[in-house]
Amino acid sequence: xxxxxxxxxxxxxxxxxxxxxxxxxxxxxxxxxxxxxxxxxxxxxxxxxxxxxxxxxxxxxxxxxxxxxxxxxxxxxxxxxxxxxxxxxxxxxxxxxxxxxxxxxxxxxxxxxxxxxxxxxxxxxxxxxxxxxxxxxxxxxxxxxxxxxxxxxxxxxxxxxxxxxxxxxxxxxxxxxxxxxxxxxxxxxxxxxxxxxxxxxxxxxxxxxxxxxxxxxxxxxxxxxxxxxxxxxxxxxxxxxxxxxxxxx
Amino acid sequence: xxxxxxxxxxxxxxxxxxxxxxxxxxxxxxxxxxxxxxxxxxxxxxxxxxxxxxxxxxxxxxxxxxxxxxxxxxxxxxxxxxxxxxxxxxxxxxxxxxxxxxxxxxxxxxxxxxxxxxxxxxxxxxxxxxxxxxxxxxxxxxxxxxxxxxxxxxxxxxxxxxxxxxxxxxxxxxxxxxxxxxxxxxxxxxxxxxxxxxxxxxxxxxxxxxxxxxxxxxxxxxxxxxxxxxxxxxxxxxxxxxxxxxxxxxxxxxxxxxxxxxxxxxxxxxxxxxxxxxxxxxxxxxxxxxxxxxxxxxxxxx
Numbered sequence: 001x002x003x004x005x006x007x008x009x010x011x012x013x014x015x016x017x018x019x020x021x022x023x024x025x026x027x028x029x030x031x032x033x034x035x036x037x038x039x040x041x042x043x044x045x046x047x048x049x050x051x052x053x054x055x056x057x058x059x060x061x062x063x064x065x066x067x068x069x070x071x072x073x074x075x076x077x078x079x080x081x082x083x084x085x086x087x088x089x090x091x092x093x094x095x096x097x098x099x100x101x102x103x104x105x106x107x108x109x110x111x112x113x114x115x116x117x118x119x120x121x122x123x124x125x126x127x128x129x130x131x132x133x134x135x136x137x138x139x140x141x142x143x144x145x146x147x148x149x150x151x152x153x154x155x156x157x158x159x160x161x162x163x164x165x166x167x168x169x170x171x172x173x174x175x176x177x178x179x180x181x182x183x184x185x186x187x188x189x190x191x192x193x194x195x196x197x198x199x200x201x202x203x204x205x206x207x208x209x210x211x212x213x214x215x216x217x218x219x220x221x222x223x224x225x226x227x228x229x230x231x232x233x234x235x236x237x238x239x240x241x242x243x244x245x246x247x248x249x
Numbered sequence: 250x251x252x253x254x255x256x257x258x259x260x261x262x263x264x265x266x267x268x269x270x271x272x273x274x275x276x277x278x279x280x281x282x283x284x285x286x287x288x289x290x291x292x293x294x295x296x297x298x299x300x301x302x303x304x305x306x307x308x309x310x311x312x313x314x315x316x317x318x319x320x321x322x323x324x325x326x327x328x329x330x331x332x333x334x335x336x337x338x339x340x341x342x343x344x345x346x347x348x349x350x351x352x353x354x355x356x357x358x359x360x361x362x363x364x365x366x367x368x369x370x371x372x373x374x375x376x377x378x379x380x381x382x383x384x385x386x387x388x389x390x391x392x393x394x395x396x397x398x399x400x401x402x403x404x405x406x407x408x409x410x411x412x413x414x415x416x417x418x419x420x421x422x423x424x425x426x427x428x429x430x431x432x433x434x435x436x437x438x439x440x441x442x443x444x445x446x447x448x449x450x451x452x453x454x455x456x457x458x459x460x461x462x463x464x465x466x467x468x469x470x471x472x473x474x475x476x477x478x479x480x481x482x483x484x485x486x487x488x489x490x491x492x493x494x495x496x497x498x499x500x501x502x503x504x505x506x507x508x509x510x511x512x513x514x515x516x517x518x519x520x521x522x523x524x525x526x527x528x529x530x531x532x533x534x535x536x537x538x539x540x541x542x543x544x545x546x547x548x549x550x551x
Contacts, residue, residue, distance in 0.1 A: 002357060012347060080341075081333075081337065
């Protein structure tokens with residue numbers, strides 16, 4: 001808990017905040033841009049706003065967003081001799097890995113919440129849609145919070161290993177593309193990829209790409225199991241790497 | 250002073266065929282200030298990183314506070330060890346106070362422990378500033394405060410006087426001395442003897458990855474062999490006679506001969522007298538510690 005509190009202090013004045021707020025807002029605006037320009041309203045109301053915002057967001061911007069957050073959170077450790085100070089503290093490697101991943105996963109969760117609120121805002125304020133989005137959308141948002149944890153752990157591990165800010169982001173972009181292709185070919189088997197898991201969850205109920213439009217209990221169970229297993233395996237692997245890794249000379 | 254807080258046995262680090270540190274046997278008595286000296290690139294930082302288990306030795310062992318230092322034991326041991334390796338640590342986007350708050354959280358310290366450490370480096374008036382606006386000297390002092398806050402038994406400082414002005418260096422000396430008086434063992438590295446020789450009880454000199462001297466200042470002086478200076482009736486003739494010994498004529502018309510022990514000195518006097526040169530003065534040249542250090546590290550001898 002102390003390691004996590006320490007990580008939260010590091011978020012003060014961090015560039016992570018503009019990403020957490022800006023990325024979902026921009027994507028929701030981009031999704032609605034055509035209708036806003038034409039002065040039309042979305043054909044299927046809330047479902048259309050959701051599909052054009054969250055559907056696209058789940059394809060690759062979500063993975064890129066998590067990767068940027070990972071690079072930002074680890075960047076400060078690669079500066080000066082902060083790495084030496086971090087590794088010379090009595091905090092165990094597991095605590096360090098869990099705290100960093102929790103911060104990235106937490107910021108990602110905030111991003112999902114802001115995405116939902118942005119969909120709500122654009123539907124109400126720009127398109128004057130009636131009522132509220134389907135409760136299913138809120139459930140998918142909650143599921144997305146859980147389903148993006150393995151990607152957050154993996155990106156945290158990559159940014160821990162690489163001093164480069166951009167390379168982990170490029171990895172996320174490529175892996176996200178491959179994972180979407182794998183989802184189309186292999187279905188839920190591609191949930192072993194944290195990026196595939198995030199994309200599959202974001203597309204739930206949209207009927208686009210890899211989704212058939214109806215959400216089954218099997219789909220949700222597969223997502224939850226993949227998220228839990230992926231998180232545990234990736235945390236353990238990242239901890240083992242950190243524990244045995246030498247600092248740079 | 251006799252029980253060792255740091256003990257290494259044949260500590261070696263190599264990268265491929267390049268040996269950075271070779272068969273190092275460090276012995277740091279508890280409660281002393283240990284000056285770890287050597288030119289840049291001698292392997293001082295690598296050694297300190299091995300002591301902290303930041304890098305793993307290729308061969309050899311490290312024992313700290315009587316316990317083997319390894320990846321499995323390091324987190325337990327590190328609670329009692331404060332360190333500052335290479336550049337000073339610190340998150341530039343945070344204030345000094347926020348950086349210390351991090352240390353407090355991570356190490357489970359009290360506000361008082363933090364305040365004492367900050368006051369010890371006299372940084373209490375700069376704590377609301379972001380670290381990016383600190384001078385190098387202030388960053389160095391913050392790094393030391395971060396290392397001190399846990400009230401360590403062992404403090405490992407790598408070139409802590411880098412970036413400090415003469416007043417700052419003097420302050421650092423006083424601080425290290427005071428810590429040692431309070432029972433903290435301090436290992437401090439430098440490539441400049443003058444910066445730590447007045448503070449250190451023990452000196453270890455590293456050159457090319459090998460320990461070329463370890464002991465007290467007096468032992469270091471004794472271990473070196475100062476030139477012998479001859480004052481005689483005919484210095485030019487004496488220099489010619491002793492050319493084979495590497496003799497040199499000084500501006501004061503004295504003849505200096507390097508590397509002579511007492512028995513050889515007697516032989517040289519006899520040789521000069523045998524050649525008809527009257528000898529009326531024989532003495533050892535006075536060397537400063539700096540000169541001894543320079544000659545040792547340049548020649549890699551001892």
